[in-house]
Amino acid sequence: MATIQEVLDQVAALPTAPKPYVNPYAGHRALAEHEQELLGEYARLADTIRRVAALSTILSSSAAHADLLTQMRVLERKMGLVLTLYKASVWATVQEQAEMAEAEAMAAAGADAYGLDMHPDAYNGDGANPYYYNAGAAPEESADGDDTVVMRQPEYY
Template structure:
């Protein structure tokens, strides 16, 4: 088994340098993989923090948006209701009547 790689200074010092079993190119490649692995660990920990704890500022902004959307929906419904009522008053209804065998259109 291999010994764990120190992560405190992984970005500053190559822990594989000077290993007799590795060529300098192999040591450089392994160092790049170690740095990449450390970055991925950092990203994973940050995403876990974001997923576990809700962002209070974002929650407050979403609450404000939710209230505004409720107001917009209420105003939209009121507008539609007003337009429907206005159309019923302005536009007279059309009806058909039969007088002496003829069908006529009345306003």
């Protein structure tokens, strides 16, 4: 397994382009001046791409690179989990605040704000309570002692 320093030493040993670039097409008899310059730039670009390809081959084929990729994949999975948990936490906090605000608004408004008389003796003149499902009679208790009252609001029906 190559260490990072060994890879850097291999990169440093790569041949570099000579500092003053010499156009291989300069002075060619069959080419015009601007054609010579254009082909020279293409040759210079091709040389640069060859050097980059050689450098990337050395860097990507090393065992240090493969080990680093393996470690980065593990870290990426952990970060994905952390991000998911963070989003869930933020969502739970937002929902909790919304529920608290709604509960406070309901408590502040009270039942009177809805125009309902919640007293069980609030019957119409005909003896029926419009807020119970069994509006024709008074609320009944079940035989098993459950005194849960199911109410309806006439304006929604």
